[in-house]
Amino acid sequence: MYRAGGTLTGERDSASGVFRVRRLGTHLPPAPRSPAEARTFVADALRSWDVPGDKAGDIVLAASELVTNAFEHGSGGIAVRLRLAGDSLLLEVRDCSPDDPVLRRPQPESVRGRGLALIQALSSTWGHRRGGDGKWVWAEFDLS
Template sequence: MCPFTAPAAFHRHRRLALDSGGPCPVRGGLAFVREALRSWHLADSPPTTDDIVLVAAELLSNAVRHGGGPRDLDLTRHGDRLRVRVTDRSPEPPRLGTRRPGQIGGHGLVIVDRLAVRWGCYPDGGGKAVWADLPLPPERRSPPPPRLPPPR
């Protein structure tokens, strides 16, 4: 039996190395996410793209605040899902805190939990990887250019 292989349009992967110690890994990571969404023809699909950018921001911010800084940001598209994965330097798993009204901060994973279809973490190279799967709208492609009459 032949294993199913999805067409390239349904499985795409992008990786951004953040180990370089750049000035702002969150800002650079979010620019990377927006560019990937544009290249996959998903940039004009709010609120989906807004949710993806927000989840990426939360995972990157948590890696900065609690994980010793992010190492990599991965985006993997599988059909109607996009996985956002951030690796960091801390083996300590993230904890979904209890939300208290009026509390400032500490809501990052609550936001991820509400927006993602599922999320989790696993050990990765002395640190951990935290990932979230988000739903995607169907991919839209640009219409083909108009056909010109043959030259005479």
């Protein structure tokens, strides 16, 4: 199980039918190895939360794409956060760049530029928001 920098907070469990809220986050360096570390971190978290394999695969791929974008187009350290609440999972990735993410429409022969289109296709919804000296790019996934 991935443990470097991860913290679990906000765990709630109630016999009265209130769902659990699970949160997990980690910090990654601005390095070529960070997308692989993000995949391991997210896959381990989803497995421990019993997220179904087909949904988990989509979320792991989305995390890899968002961390790759943060490394290639952002600056500074990268943060990854997961929040599971009921049948909804929120994936957030932060970098220190103030630049908005750009959804591209690459040419068919292009081998790059499809990351955010992939996020759009895999998630229920996605977007970004400014935070501190950078931005958070997020994607929400319906697990039902």
